[in-house]
Amino acid sequence: MTRIADRADRSARPAALDYDVPLIVHSHLRWDFVWQRPQQLLSRFAASAPVLFVEEPVWGDDLAAPTLELTVAMRGVTRAIPRLPGALRENGDAALAATRTLLLQALGRGGALAGQFAAPVQWFYTPMAAPAMLGAFGERGVVYDCMDELSQFRFAPPQLVERERLLLARADVVFTGGHKLWQSKSAIHRNVHFFGCGVDSTHFAKARLSETPRPADVPEGEAPILGFYGVIDERLDYALIGHLAERFPEWHVVMAGPVVKVDPRELPQAPNLHWLGQKSYAELPAYAKSFDVCLMPFALNEATEFINPTKTLEYMAAGKPIVSTPIADVVHHFTPVVKVARSHDGFAAAVRAAVACPEPELVARGIGMAKDHAWESIVAKMQHHIVAALDARQVVAVADADAPVVRRALVGARRAVGGRDVVGRDVVAGEELSA
Numbered sequence: 001m002t003r004i005a006d007r008a009d010r011s012a013r014p015a016a017l018d019y020d021v022p023l024i025v026h027s028h029l030r031w032d033f034v035w036q037r038p039q040q041l042l043s044r045f046a047a048s049a050p051v052l053f054v055e056e057p058v059w060g061d062d063l064a065a066p067t068l069e070l071t072v073a074m075r076g077v078t079r080a081i082p083r084l085p086g087a088l089r090e091n092g093d094a095a096l097a098a099t100r101t102l103l104l105q106a107l108g109r110g111g112a113l114a115g116q117f118a119a120p121v122q123w124f125y126t127p128m129a130a131p132a133m134l135g136a137f138g139e140r141g142v143v144y145d146c147m148d149e150l151s152q153f154r155f156a157p158p159q160l161v162e163r164e165r166l167l168l169a170r171a172d173v174v175f176t177g178g179h180k181l182w183q184s185k186s187a188i189h190r191n192v193h194f195f196g197c198g199v200d201s202t203h204f205a206k207a208r209l210s211e212t213p214r215p216a217d218v219p220e221g222e223a224p225i226l227g228f229y230g231v232i233d234e235r236l237d238y239a240l241i242g243h244l245a246e247r248f249p250e251w252h253v254v255m256a257g258p259v260v261k262v263d264p265r266e267l268p269q270a271p272n273l274h275w276l277g278q279k280s281y282a283e284l285p286a287y288a289k290s291f292d293v294c295l296m297p298f299a300l301n302e303a304t305e306f307i308n309p310t311k312t313l314e315y316m317a318a319g320k321p322i323v324s325t326p327i328a329d330v331v332h333h334f335t336p337v338v339k340v341a342r343s344h345d346g347f348a349a350a351v352r353a354a355v356a357c358p359e360p361e362l363v364a365r366g367i368g369m370a371k372d373h374a375w376e377s378i379v380a381k382m383q384h385h386i387v388a389a390l391d392a393r394q395v396v397a398v399a400d401a402d403a404p405v406v407r408r409a410l411v412g413a414r415r416a417v418g419g420r421d422v423v424g425r426d427v428v429a430g431e432e433l434s435a
Contacts, residue, residue, distance in 0.1 A: 035281035046076025207318035227291030242268030316366030
């Protein structure tokens with residue numbers, strides 16, 4: 001059993017762990033999409049134990065049978081992409097069952113991953129996979145890393161709320177990416193821990209180096225640049241972005257990032273408003289360097305109610321003044337380093353003030369805050385919570401799965417996709433079969 005090397009002092013910095021628990025991760029995000037919380041955390045977990053990163057299916061109308069594409073995403077991380085026939089596209093539960101079968105084949109005797117993920121911890125970013133995957137791989141524990149309130153995002157599946165309830169009932173430990181999320185999930189689960197933004201300060205400190213080049217697609221000249229990088233989706237206030245371009249016609253508003261779930265044709269347009277498209281994680285410090293003010297122009301809607309933007313500390317590490325709309329976690333954690341404006345005119349006024357007087361003492365304070373929020377420290381603390389939860393799971397005489405209400409919920413969910421319920425009985429097409 002994985003043990004904490006020294007349990008005497010757990011109030012400050014976690015003691016060193018002999019941590020060797022493999023992870024099977026179920027994600028709604030692609031590994032090669034924007035480099036964010038899952039990649040930051042799991043790339044560091046992979047330094048001590050293997051990680052299998054399972055993505056949602058890719059559909060092929062010409063596929064006769066399901067296949068599993070396995071690639072090495074980076075050292076210690078195996079990326080698994082189910083490639084499924086297009087006929088399964090409209091049957092999510094059948095697609096999950098097919099994905100589970102592919103994974104079991106790869107992990108089983110003679111499979112490509114045989115022996116690499118024995119007695120893993122299952123780690124979920126999406127609750128949608130929970131009914132099919134819980135109990136399927138002989139896991140020793142379950143982690144739910146709730147980075148967003150996905151049920152409030154555009155195009156969220158209607159089953160998501162129910163499946164999150166199931167996942168919370170089975171999870172040994174829950175992490176949240178926001179303080180408000182922590183408050184919400186703590187009312188449902190007994191073992192919830194808030195881990196907000198982390199940052200690779202060394203990486204983003206490149207924005208403060210003279211040798212870091214200016215990106216070629218950033219407008220040249222002496223005019224101030226108001227900049228944002230990140231996903232361009234329903235969480236942004238496009239009226240505000242257009243307002244800034246109109247209010248400062250001699251300045252440039254630069255928006256770098258992939259456009260997702262919004263129609264690119266509906267984005268505001270202006271001669272000084274530049275939509276640059278997706279940039280790699282390696283390029284971000286150079287873009288931050290080119291910004292005179294870093295923007296967080298988030299809309300106040302359901303999709304942003306619980307967010308804790310990772311870019312906040314990245315902008316801080318870059319040594320830039322920052323202006324944001326009043327996102328709850330930003331107000332709670334990052335003021336006064338981040339200037340918060342509650343109206344479009346107020347936002348424009350804060351931007352103008354930041355250009356005129358960047359307040360170097362607040363910039364320095366932000367650099368210090370970034371240094372105090374290293375991803376490595378977050379991972380170490382998470383590992384301690386996981387180990388403690390696994391130890392408790394072994395000690396407790398009656399596991400959570402034995403609670404009748406939990407078992408009934410899981411059996412019911414399993415009937416939809418086929419498989420084994422939490423007490424090891426086969427459930428196929430709605431029938432329980434003796435083991």
